[in-house]
Amino acid sequence: MDLDDLNIFLTVVREGGVTRAATQLHRVQSNVTTRIQQLEESLGVDLFIREGRRMAPSPAGQVLVDYAERLLNLASEARAAVSDRTPRGRLRLGSMESTAAARLPPRLADFHGRHPGVQLELRTGPTGRLIAEVLDGTLDCALVSGPVEDLRLNAVPVFEEELVIVAAACHPPIADARDVRTRTLLTFEPSCAYRQKLEQWLAVSAPVPVVPERVVELSSYHAMLGCVASGMGIALAPRSLLASLPSGNSVSAHPLPPHLGRSTTVLIRRNGIPHPAVDAMAEALLAPPPAPRLAAVA
Structure with missing residues (x-):
């Protein structure tokens, strides 16, 4: 059973026979007859009472009329919803x-x-x-x-975004990685782009690459900045984030070279x-x- 079969079925019901239904559907009569017979075979019931050329829905056909109308209406609604450019549904x-x-x-x-x-x-x-x-x-x-x-x-x-090295409030200015007092990195997991930039800065900002002593992975900036404020280590964060969080006032921000300090979201x-x-x-x-x-x- 497909929607095209149901449309043919309803047209035959409305027109009372195959001849007028074929005219309405712009199909040849033999095609309409074949499709109705195939639908009846697939359902295992007679959908029409045939009296000469006149066709009236059987009891089973009367039941199918209601379902066919609902299915075709739902299909029409689905087409409209899919083609409609109005934002809706889950994002x-x-x-x-x-x-x-x-x-x-x-x-x-x-x-x-x-x-x-x-x-x-x-x-x-x-x-x-x-x-x-x-x-x-x-x-x-x-x-x-x-x-x-x-x-x-x-x-x-x-x-x-402007990315900055974040250190404890009392930390002296940081010109390159050699100026970092506590070489513990406070970061997210390895797939974090900002972590990768911080590791890159340690590797290239000084004449000799600076190797972190420890890497501590955290799951939130609130925890990260709290640990930075206590002097546990350094982090990398957008300056806009520091301005939006209360804990941003308890740390110091140190600029990076432009090629590392600018990031496009x-x-x-x-x-x-x-x-x-x-x-x-x-x-x-x-x-x-x-x-x-x-x-x-x-």
């Missing part, structure tokens, strides 16, 4: 944790207000893992550290997969941040 967005904390809150609130039909799911993680999840379809799109050079992905630049998605909600998210991220909403005064 699985991935983001680096620093971006989620410093950049996304006002934009996600604005997006939620503009697109109530979208069910937004946000998942944070390091760049490498987020790229893999967009490629395997676990995420619809993700905000990661660029550049991303994979022909399967489309990448749109959305934010520019890009929105990635699979090429060739239309998704109106992803289009709407890209538009929201590229727009100026919305002004804060003032609470109403009673």
Whole structure:
């Protein structure tokens, strides 16, 4: 049973016979007759009471009429929903944790207000893992550290970040890796793009590469900055993140050379997969941040 069979069946019911149904459907009579017979064979029942050229639905045919109408209506709704460019349905967005904390809150609130039909799911993680999840379809799109050079992905630049070495508040200025007092790195997992930049800085900023004494992997910037403030080690973070977190006032920020200290955050998605909600998210991220909403005064 397919939708075309059901449409032919309903047309025969409405027109009372094959001849008029064939005219309405722009088919030859033999084709309509064959399709009705095949439908009856597949269901194992007679769908019509045949009186000469006149055909009336049998009791089984009357039951099928209701189901056929509902199925064809649902199919029509599905076509309209799929072809409609209005953002709706589930949007699985991935983001680096620093971006989620410093950049996304006002934009996600604005997006939620503009697109109530979208069910937004946000998942944070390091760049490498987020790229893999967009490629395997676990995420619809993700905000990661660029550049991303994979022909399967489309990448749109959305934010520019200044990356800084973060140390304890009392730490003296850091010109290169030799100035770091505590050579413990406080980082995320190895697939984190910012961790890779920090390791690169240690390797190239001084005449002789500086080897970390220890690497401590943490799962949040709150924990990381707390450990930095206590003098446990150093970290790498966007300056925008320090400005957005209360703990950012308890650490010191030290600039990096421009080739390491500038980072572009890009929105990635699979090429060739239309998704109106992803289009709407890209538009929201590229727009100026919305002004804060003032609470109403009673």
